[in-house]
Amino acid sequence: MQTKAYKHPVRFVILVFLAVSAAACGGGGDPPDAGASDVSAAPAAVAGNGLTAVELEQGIGPIRDLDLGDVDGSLAAAGGEIFAVKCSACHKLGERYVGPDLSTVTGQRTPEYIMNMILGPEEMVARHPEAKKLFAEFNYTPMANQQLTEEDARAVLEYLRQVGAENPGAQN
């Protein structure tokens, strides 16, 4: 017949022992993972959730320390168009829908948090305590990653700032 390897029990024994011994060698040649996921090595980590204070405040993602001026009307208009196509199937302004009402979100979250949530909802929902809380509250409906660029997300932020300014009563 054609194959021989598995007819021989000793071969199988070798395979098992090789697997065991490889595990036993324990990191012999692998470089340590330098990624930021090593919680204990991150001095600024906050106990319990593994996030830094900055991550808690500004969300997890590429956006940090925005310097915002007054609302830019034309940028907000562009953001409104993007919002209509990519966000409005789940978010309405002024009412809870599939996702939270966003008419007051700029009063509740930092601008960096909002943009990071748009750009990387998967990681935010997996790791950030506030996002996790909302994920559960909204029946674990995943927030879709709609592939906005940072530029798009910035425009949507501006739109939400404009909407928020029109809802001053809701601002914190």
Next chain:
Amino acid sequence: MTNSRFRLVMLVAAAVFAGAFTYACQSSSGPAAGAGDAASDVYVAPGDYDEFYAFMSGGFSGNVTVHGLPSGRLIKTIAVFSQYPENSWGYSEETKNMLNTSFGMIPWDDAHHPQLSQTDGIPDGRWLFINGNNTPRVARIDLSKFETEEILEIPNSAGNHASPFITPNSEYVIASTRFSVPIPQADVPISTFKENFSGTLSFIRADRPGEMDIAFQIHVPGFDYDIAHSGRQVSDGWAFFTTYNTEQEHTLLEVNASQADKDFVAAVNWRRAETCVAEEAGRLVPGQYVHNVMGEDRIGRSELRNSVRMIEPADCSDMIYFLPTPKSPHGVDVDPTGEYIVAGGKLATTIPVHSFSKMIDAIANERFETVINGIPVLEYEAVLAGEVQEPGLGPLHTEFDANGNAYTSMFISSEIVKWKLGTWEVLDRQEAYYSTGHLMIPGGDSSEPFGKYVVALNKITKDRYLPTGPELAHSAQLIDISGDNMRLLLDFPTMGEPHYAQGLPAELVTANQVQMFDLTENSNPHATLQESDARIERAGNTVHVYMTTIRSHFAPDNIEGVMVGDTVLFHVTNLEQDWDVPHGFAVIGARNSELLVMPGETRTLRWVPQRVGVFPFYCTDFCSALHQEMQGYVRVSPRGSNPTISFGTGD
């Protein structure tokens, strides 16, 4: 087991363990555990990718299946010539035109020979072409999307078997009629075969996406034309077709078409033919055929064409020659250098190999045995490079590695024979299970074989898998060709009957993958680009439902105002913009299929409600934890009741 035997086994095991442990800890870059055994050679760990894509023809399924090698895992079915309810290919309003022919919509075909596009004679990963054998057609599949984008019917053809073999820069895919027929078709007695029947060889423009067309046809004698391959390197500019039934019989061919000692390989100088076409040789002959293209808006459209340029060999000298070839040859395969043309004489006792350079000399010296219909027949000895003696029984198809070796399938003796180009000596044999047809080495019919494996595409399965009633999956086998001797590694099942296959390194395809369609570039006229635009419009007896999907709801999901007998068109746009998030749409009583809508795409399902009532629709593709909540209702009122249209979601 006795105690002493047990102790012995344990002792051996301990020694092996110690040795293995030492070995494993010493070497981090050496061979993997169990290297050299078949299981580890085909093992692709969970989460890892296969090294090669293999594209298998789906045979009488009409489609293409995609497997990874070396694992043999089936990773995709690409719908081509057959309606495919899984993704609504041929059922949705946007795709059903793709199956149009001059006979009307034909929802099935018999797909035999995939061919990858090539640049400089090397597979480039852009497109895959495949033939429809029964209703002569050739399809072009885009490998950035794994989707059929273009299908061209071939007029004046019957049994599009020798197709679609590609030229080295994808200038043409070539085709021929397997069955000779009256050309143009005519009401004649079958017994007048010799007077009234003939064949065609077709050259189809292939390197301009969306513009496939019959560049020209060559009118050839009434034989059967079986398989083809293009020349390459030194023979670039030529194409080769096998013939059988040069006896020109029309009944009981298994006896009557096996009389002659030799049939022919037809050698066509297609650059010469191009010159004749440029000089307007030949004539436009009537012949209806349909061209179907998937547009930028992802909607398939059909165009009927009515004539084709046909060249008579007598009107274009130096264009075509016959090379005598024993006996009822099947495959014709050209080695990577282009010098050797290997014919699989399926009833021959040798594998004849023609020499391209000797053929050119024989033409120059007019070493002609005779002339048939203006086609010179060269002398066998004048074109023969050599013969592989006693290769086995029933040689069919040959593939090549990069080291000057050829691998030929032996259908009758059920084996693969490895032999040396130039010396013609048999180097190795590998039994196949059972009765191999085509072989496939990645790049093995190109200028640069990627090698490593040969896949045997077997015709008979018998006992290779758990029995599944009368019909069995066809068996493919993976064989390691990296060493001097072939080594059988793996059996894996295939869909339909895989005839030929193509393979190439995965990175040539993965680099260009489309993950979704940009919603902002969706130009389907029935697209709904934001949920607030979802709506219903009635136009006479047609009701257009402009619907959107996102995890996990439809808008609208409550629909009223439809009557029995209306034609309801659900235009479903998937608003998702992430990879791997299609949504499905299915409605009770739909007499076609579901829809499967890719992110950013619009697809349309036609539904004619037959009964009064309230009927559900739902998402078929599990999309989130709330997938089971992704549903809706459509209310169907009696014919003539003129109900008010209303719709909404979450109201």
